[in-house]
Amino acid sequence: MDPLAQRKIYSVQEVTAEIKQALDHFGVLWVQGEISNFKHHTSGHMYFSLKDDRAQLRAACFRNNNMYLKFRPEDGLEVLVRGRISVYEPRGDYQILVEFMEPVGLGSLQLAFEKLKQKLRDEGLFDESHKVRLPLLPRKVGIVTSPTGAAIQDMLRILDRRNASLDILIYPARVQGAGAAEEIAAGVKYFNGRDDIDVIIVTRGGGSMEDLWAFNEEVVARAIHDAERPVISAVGHEVDFTIADFVADLRAPTPSAAAELVSGAREELKATVSSLTRRTLQAARLLLARRRAALERAARNRAFQIAPNKVHELQQRFDEATLRTTQSMMKYQTALRHRERVLQVRLSKVDLRRNIAGDREVLTGKRTRLQAAAGRQLQRWRSRLELDMGRIHALSPLAILDRGYAICRDQQGAILRHADRTAPGDRVDVRLAQGELGCRVEQIRN
Amino acid sequence: MKDFEGSLKQLEEIVSKLEGGDLTLDQALELFEEGIKLSRYCNAKLEEAERKVETLIKSADGSLVEAPFTAEGDEARK
Numbered sequence: 001m002d003p004l005a006q007r008k009i010y011s012v013q014e015v016t017a018e019i020k021q022a023l024d025h026f027g028v029l030w031v032q033g034e035i036s037n038f039k040h041h042t043s044g045h046m047y048f049s050l051k052d053d054r055a056q057l058r059a060a061c062f063r064n065n066n067m068y069l070k071f072r073p074e075d076g077l078e079v080l081v082r083g084r085i086s087v088y089e090p091r092g093d094y095q096i097l098v099e100f101m102e103p104v105g106l107g108s109l110q111l112a113f114e115k116l117k118q119k120l121r122d123e124g125l126f127d128e129s130h131k132v133r134l135p136l137l138p139r140k141v142g143i144v145t146s147p148t149g150a151a152i153q154d155m156l157r158i159l160d161r162r163n164a165s166l167d168i169l170i171y172p173a174r175v176q177g178a179g180a181a182e183e184i185a186a187g188v189k190y191f192n193g194r195d196d197i198d199v200i201i202v203t204r205g206g207g208s209m210e211d212l213w214a215f216n217e218e219v220v221a222r223a224i225h226d227a228e229r230p231v232i233s234a235v236g237h238e239v240d241f242t243i244a245d246f247v248a249d250l251r252a253p254t255p256s257a258a259a260e261l262v263s264g265a266r267e268e269l270k271a272t273v274s275s276l277t278r279r280t281l282q283a284a285r286l287l288l289a290r291r292r293a294a295l296e297r298a299a300r301n302r303a304f305q306i307a308p309n310k311v312h313e314l315q316q317r318f319d320e321a322t323l324r325t326t327q328s329m330m331k332y333q334t335a336l337r338h339r340e341r342v343l344q345v346r347l348s349k350v351d352l353r354r355n356i357a358g359d360r361e362v363l364t365g366k367r368t369r370l371q372a373a374a375g376r377q378l379q380r381w382r383s384r385l386e387l388d389m390g391r392i393h394a395l396s397p398l399a400i401l402d403r404g405y406a407i408c409r410d411q412q413g414a415i416l417r418h419a420d421r422t423a424p425g426d427r428v429d430v431r432l433a434q435g436e437l438g439c440r441v442e443q444i445r446n
Numbered sequence: 447m448k449d450f451e452g453s454l455k456q457l458e459e460i461v462s463k464l465e466g467g468d469l470t471l472d473q474a475l476e477l478f479e480e481g482i483k484l485s486r487y488c489n490a491k492l493e494e495a496e497r498k499v500e501t502l503i504k505s506a507d508g509s510l511v512e513a514p515f516t517a518e519g520d521e522a523r524k
Contacts, residue, residue, distance in 0.1 A: 137450045137491065147501055147515070156499065165493055170501040170515055190502075190510065266492060269454070273488045276457050280481035283464030287474045 013089070020087040023094060031057065031096060032080045032104060035073050046073060050081065050096070058095035059083070065099050070112040078104040109209050113216050116243055120218070125225045131249045132230040136269065138198035138262050140167040144187030147172040150205035151234070151255035158256050164263030169197065174214075175204035181217035188223040188231065199262055200227060202244055203234040203255045215242035224248055234258035401433035419444050450491045457484040 010018075033050030040046050044063030049056045059081065061073075073079065081101040087094045103111050120126065145151050147170055159166060171187035174180040184202055191200045202215070202224070214220065215235045224231045224247045233248035234255045245251040252258035401407070408416045409429050422428065422441050430437040460481040464474065501515040 136454075139494070159497065164497060166497055168497070168499045168515070169512065170499075172501060172503075269488075270492050273454070273457070273485055273492065276454075276461050277482070277485040279461045280457075280464060280478060280485065283461065284474060284478040287464070287469065 012092075016087060016089050016092060019094070020089070023085045023087060026085045028082060028084055028099075029096075030080060030082050032078070033057065035077045035079055036075055038073055038075050046098075048073065048075075050079070058093055059098050060095055061098035061101065069101065070109050071103055071115075073101065080104050109213065109216075113209075113243070116216065116218060116221070117246065120221055120243065120247065125221060126246045130225065132228070134230050134232075134250060134261070135198050137266065138166065140169065140196050140198055141262050142169050142171060142187075142191035142194070142197040142200045144171045144173050144184055144191070144200065144202045145204055145255075146175045149175060151175075151203040154205070154255045155201075155203070155259040158259035159263055162260070162263045164259075164266060166263060166266075176207065176211045176214055180214035181220050184214055185217075185219045185223035188220070188227050192227040192229050197229060199230050199232060201232045201234060201252075201258050201262070202248070203252075203258060204236070205255065206237040206240065209240075212236050212240055212242055215244040217243070220244055221247045232258050232261060401431070404433075407431040419446055450488060453484050453487050453491075457481060457488065460484065 031050060033052050036049045036051050036056075038046070038048040044067070046061040046066050048059050048061075050059050051057070061081075061083075066073075079101045080103075081096065081098045083096045083098040083100075085094060086097050124130075143152065143155065152170060156168070158164075159168070169191075171190055173183035173187045175184065188200055188202060191197045202220070204212070204215070212235055215233070221243045224233070224244055230249040231247075232250045232252050233242065233244040234252035234257060235242045235244060236254075238253040241251075250261065252261055407430070409431070410416055410422065411427055411429075416422065416428065422444065424441050424443060426441045428439050428441060430439055460477050463469070464477055464481070469477070499515040500512045502510040503513050505511045
């Protein structure tokens with residue numbers, strides 16, 4: 001038999017087709033290697049080789065697969081690719097058709113994140129000098145978020161629980177997927193353009209890095225940076241950091257924490273104000289007490305035994321006036337606080353969506369009346385106290401001597417009120433405002 | 447209209463003056479009264495807002511208008 005007849009003779013096309021078929025058995029595979037000879041063709045397709053120190057594998061990544069890559073492949077980059085081995089028949093080359101690839105070590109999103117972070121940091125967008133302080137007492141907060149998301153629910157729950165007096169305005173924005181970043185940026189710009197918004201919050205609940213991606217987009221970072229109002233970024237959970245967090249004036253680890261940040265200061269301030277009020281009252285009381293002590297010292301002086309009962313009586317009245325002033329102020333403060341709390345509770349029970357102007361008027365009216373009454377009361381205490389002080393001063397022995405009177409005592413120390421209680425030749429002591437005279441009686445005139 | 451931060455600072459100054467002593471009764475009473483007035487003002491400011499919750503919606507002509515916020519969670523919050 002002709003050995004040649006036994007031979008199967010392939011055409012080039014046939015053998016290539018069989019190789020192609022054989023290679024198809026590999027199915028989908030993952031290959032790790034370094035990119036070399038990278039070409040991004042004008043058609044949008046990418047052509048390159050994967051290599052390690054012993055071999056090379058040609059690779060192609062078509063436009064429809066590479067348009068979603070979160071990083072830019074380049075020579076020297078170590079990547080992990082997923083694809084199928086295929087044969088390019090016109091050239092007899094085999095190659096891997098890449099459907100997906102990511103840099104090894106860092107995920108592709110992570111890499112894009114790091115790159116943008118570095119870029120914006122170099123531009124100075126994260127500089128502390130750009131950061132604006134939160135106002136002590138924000139009145140109206142603009143929140144850019146999804147109106148149906150968990151974040152806004154969490155925040156409103158916290159504000160409710162803390163009974164925070166804050167107005168909230170929501171800018172509804174998609175917080176993930178295509179177009180989300182642009183909507184978030186537009187929200188920040190919108191709030192920044194209003195003059196009644198004290199703080200802007202950009203927020204969304206937790207999710208994967210892909211879910212949170214909108215907050216890593218440059219357009220969001222720029223909008224936050226350009227905003228003159230303070231911006232709080234509250235994205236995902238504690239562990240999630242986004243570019244928005246770095247640019248924002250303040251990063252809140254969670255949406256709830258952001259709510260605490262805008263309402264927390266208020267609680268602290270309430271404590272500060274009541275402590276200052278307490279100290280005002282205490283200082284005033286102390287001052288009055290010191291006056292009283294001085295008066296008591298004067299009264300105790302053995303030389304001034306004038307009308308001790310009168311002085312004691314005045315002292316008592318003085319004490320009472322002091323007590324009235326301070327204690328009543330305390331009581332008044334407590335009463336006012338209590339009243340406000342009661343009204344506040346009533347207000348908070350009113351449906352938030354209802355117009356509460358009516359209740360507000362009632363509250364304002366009551367508060368005004370309370371304050372007016374308290375003001376009148378304070379004025380009365382003050383005049384009474386001044387009157388008492390005037391009386392005390394007028395009757396004080398020191399004041400009498402100051403006016404030029406003198407006190408004359410006999411040798412037993414008894415105050416002399418009648419000239420005939422002495423005889424010529426008796427020694428008497430005369431107390432003046434400053435100093436004392438030792439005298440002898442020369443003549444008695446009745 | 448003085449603002450909250452300014453009033454708070456003023457109140458702090460008054461307290462340190464009062465605590466420093468060395469005042470006539472008149473001065474003390476005046477400071478005291480002013481302090482109480484400031485404390486009242488600050489307290490009022492702290493309680494002032496109504497906690498209105500609103501959302502922006504697009505009106506027919508494309509501009510944004512404010513409307514009361516009603517989310518699914520609203521029922522639960524009552």
